[in-house]
Amino acid sequence: MExxxxxxxxxxxxxxYGTDVNEELIQIQKTxxxxxxxxxxxxxxxxxxxxxxxxxxxxxxxEYLISNISAISSFNVINxxxxxxxxxxxxxxxxxxxxxxxxxxxxEPGTDAETVVIEYSSPNTNKPLHLGHIRNNLLGFSxxxxxxAAGKRVVRTNIVNDRGIHICKSMxxxxxxxDGETPEKSGKKGDHLVGEYYVMFDxxxxxxxxxxxxxxxxxxxxxxxAPLMLAAREMLLKWEAxxxxxxxxxxxxxxxxxxxxxxxxxxxxxxxxxIYYESDTYKTGKQLVLDALASGLLFRxxxxxxxxxxxxEKLDHKLLLRSDGTAVYMTQDLGTxxxxxxxxxxxxxxxxxxNEQNYHFQxxxxxxxxxxxxxxxGLHHFSYGMVELPEGRMKSREGTVVDADDIIDEMxxxxxxxxxxxxxxxxxxxxEKEDIYRKIGLAALxxxxxxxxxxxxxxxxxxESIDFNGNTGPFIQYTYTRIKSVLKKGQEAGIKPxxxxxxxxxxxxxxxxxxxxxxxxxxxxxxxxxxxxxxLIANYLYDLARxxxxxxxxxxxxxxxxxxxxxxxxxxxxxxGKTIENGLWLxxxxxxxRM
RNA sequence: GGCCCUAUAGUUCAAUGGAUAGAACGCGGGUUUCCUAAACCUGAAAUCCAGGUUCGAUUCCUGGUGGGGCUACCA
Numbered sequence: 001m002e003x004x005x006x007x008x009x010x011x012x013x014x015x016x017y018g019t020d021v022n023e024e025l026i027q028i029q030k031t032x033x034x035x036x037x038x039x040x041x042x043x044x045x046x047x048x049x050x051x052x053x054x055x056x057x058x059x060x061x062x063e064y065l066i067s068n069i070s071a072i073s074s075f076n077v078i079n080x081x082x083x084x085x086x087x088x089x090x091x092x093x094x095x096x097x098x099x100x101x102x103x104x105x106x107x108e109p110g111t112d113a114e115t116v117v118i119e120y121s122s123p124n125t126n127k128p129l130h131l132g133h134i135r136n137n138l139l140g141f142s143x144x145x146x147x148x149a150a151g152k153r154v155v156r157t158n159i160v161n162d163r164g165i166h167i168c169k170s171m172x173x174x175x176x177x178x179d180g181e182t183p184e185k186s187g188k189k190g191d192h193l194v195g196e197y198y199v200m201f202d203x204x205x206x207x208x209x210x211x212x213x214x215x216x217x218x219x220x221x222x223x224x225x226a227p228l229m230l231a232a233r234e235m236l237l238k239w240e241a242x243x244x245x246x247x248x249x250x251x252x253x254x255x256x257x258x259x260x261x262x263x264x265x266x267x268x269x270x271x272x273x274x275i276y277y278e279s280d281t282y283k284t285g286k287q288l289v290l291d292a293l294a295s296g297l298l299f300r301x302x303x304x305x306x307x308x309x310x311x312x313e314k315l316d317h318k319l320l321l322r323s324d325g326t327a328v329y330m331t332q333d334l335g336t337x338x339x340x341x342x343x344x345x346x347x348x349x350x351x352x353x354x355n356e357q358n359y360h361f362q363x364x365x366x367x368x369x370x371x372x373x374x375x376x377x378g379l380h381h382f383s384y385g386m387v388e389l390p391e392g393r394m395k396s397r398e399g400t401v402v403d404a405d406d407i408i409d410e411m412x413x414x415x416x417x418x419x420x421x422x423x424x425x426x427x428x429x430x431x432e433k434e435d436i437y438r439k440i441g442l443a444a445l446x447x448x449x450x451x452x453x454x455x456x457x458x459x460x461x462x463x464e465s466i467d468f469n470g471n472t473g474p475f476i477q478y479t480y481t482r483i484k485s486v487l488k489k490g491q492e493a494g495i496k497p498x499x500x501x502x503x504x505x506x507x508x509x510x511x512x513x514x515x516x517x518x519x520x521x522x523x524x525x526x527x528x529x530x531x532x533x534x535x536l537i538a539n540y541l542y543d544l545a546r547x548x549x550x551x552x553x554x555x556x557x558x559x560x561x562x563x564x565x566x567x568x569x570x571x572x573x574x575x576x577g578k579t580i581e582n583g584l585w586l587x588x589x590x591x592x593x594r595m
Numbered sequence: 596g597g598c599c600c601u602a603u604a605g606u607u608c609a610a611u612g613g614a615u616a617g618a619a620c621g622c623g624g625g626u627u628u629c630c631u632a633a634a635c636c637u638g639a640a641a642u643c644c645a646g647g648u649u650c651g652a653u654u655c656c657u658g659g660u661g662g663g664g665c666u667a668c669c670a
Contacts, residue, residue: 464606468633
């Protein structure tokens with residue numbers, strides 16, 4: 001419709017002023033609610049062409065459009081804005097078209113579809129997932145669905161940071177103080193158990209340092225020579241040497257963690273197609289670095305460490321291999337990227353990683369390009385802001401971390417309390433009720449996080465918990481369940497939408513408002529996929545749910561006597577339901593039948 | 596010090612360079628004979644400061660100020 005209007009305006013300008021105007025000057029936007037009309041042309045950019053006042057120009061164009069385009073029923077001019085009204089019957093026709101398209105808004109991947117690899121989650125195996133990981137997982141998962149809906153071939157991956165000194169720390173602490181504790185014996189979730197030993201390491205290490213300093217050591221000596229640190233370093237060396245006992249311990253503890261992570265991932269509803277482990281990729285990275293060094297692309301310092309010089313790119317020197325030849329983070333990521341390219345031949349690779357690593361990913365792409373990998377141009381760091389608490393940043397050392405499992409439980413619990421207060425779940429079994437509470441609680445959590453512009457830091461206040469009213473996930477779910485309920489009642493009453501006369505009724509303004517939004521859905525999906533922004537979908541859904549509720553509140557649907565009108569409204573309801581369902585799917589939020 | 600991100604009602608979030616800056620929570624009023632009141636209606640309340648570009652700036656540019664991040668032989 002917008003395209004039609006644009007064409008019409010171009011023709012109007014040609015006919016009125018005899019000029020072909022650059023399309024960029026024809027700015028069409030949605031008419032703001034407080035004015036009459038559906039679409040608005042901003043006439044200011046056209047004044048140079050018309051050489052007339054804004055009002056005259058707008059009126060001239062309006063007259064032309066109204067007599068040349070039948071779909072346009074009227075226009076008005078305010079302050080240089082030409083508000084154009086599309087005939088209501090035209091909107092009814094649009095609704096009919098929309099209802100005819102089964103999966104409108106979602107595209108099937110063609111044979112020439114881009115392959116997009118999306119890496120997200122990327123946990124360390126020394127501690128449980130926290131609130132920051134939740135934002136990461138939700139964004140990554142939703143992005144993968146957006147990409148899929150936009151017709152891309154999507155590979156969802158996860159890289160597990162399963163090696164390094166930090167992993168050895170929890171292994172050392174468990175060996176020394178664990179007394180054979182296991183998840184089974186303690187009843188603790190595996191990742192939480194391992195996390196406790198990581199924290200214990202840090203605490204005991206600090207005690208040792210304090211004792212050494214009290215005995216006359218300098219802080220540096222204490223830091224480097226505390227028995228626990230020596231033990232952790234020794235264990236890392238043993239690990240790299242493949243020592244059997246160490247490897248067994250490592251496997252055992254990592255498996256505890258993976259079992260714990262799986263529970264959290266399942267609760268969050270996120271999935272992966274392929275999981276990579278740094279313990280598998282770091283060697284490839286090392287080899288890449290050594291090859292590049294041999295080709296003279298890198299340089300070695302006197303102490304034997306290997307560096308890349310990025311001063312030409314306005315960055316500095318970056319370490320790629322330690323003086324003892326071991327790999328660093330960058331080394332592993334180089335290896336992982338190359339392995340992934342070999343695995344999937346991707347066109348694009350999206351890394352969902354926090355913005356504190358902007359520099360890291362800038363360097364990663366540059367180093368790969370320097371090594372001659374042209375595909376590195378397709379690497380994209382999807383950089384999101386941190387989740388802060390009202391007291392400030394979460395710090396694991398200070399114990400101000402919000403645990404992912406805890407927050408999920410808390411949200412479900414809040415949903416349970418709210419639901420029971422409303423008391424609308426009569427006739428459901430306990431298990432069914434729990435399932436609904438879980439869906440609602442998670443929707444609240446997911447929506448709360450996804451509706452925010454990913455680039456921005458966001459504040460999460462666990463004490464106040466999350467709203468279930470207003471611009472929230474449960475509000476959208478609620479709207480969906482109302483729709484389901486109406487459709488069901490209609491069915492029971494034998495009212496079938498879409499009879500032969502469907503499309504003859506003329507929608508009122510509130511109905512048109514809903515139709516307009518439904519009409520926008522496909523564009524919103526591709527826009528959100530383009531902009532990598534689940535927040536756009538979230539806000540779209542809220543608009544739609546609100547607009548629908550306003551219509552729903554004022555007009556009867558099943559009780560409407562006029563069959564054509566009832567048909568229109570039922571169809572409108574049905575399509576809104578489908579659209580909300582699709583939109584929620586994009587956000588990874590479940591749509592309950594009842595709540 | 597250098598580099599990057601960010602600043603909007605009391606709070607949490609919106610706004611392709613366009614009209615009177617939208618919502619939600621909270622606060623103040625209302626609306627249930629009717630398909631779900633987790634709803635609907637309604638009131639008060641905001642663009643960090645100073646310049647610049649533009650017919651027009653919350654948006655773009657410059658300079659301040661505040662907040663955050665990076666600048667590790669941690670990951």
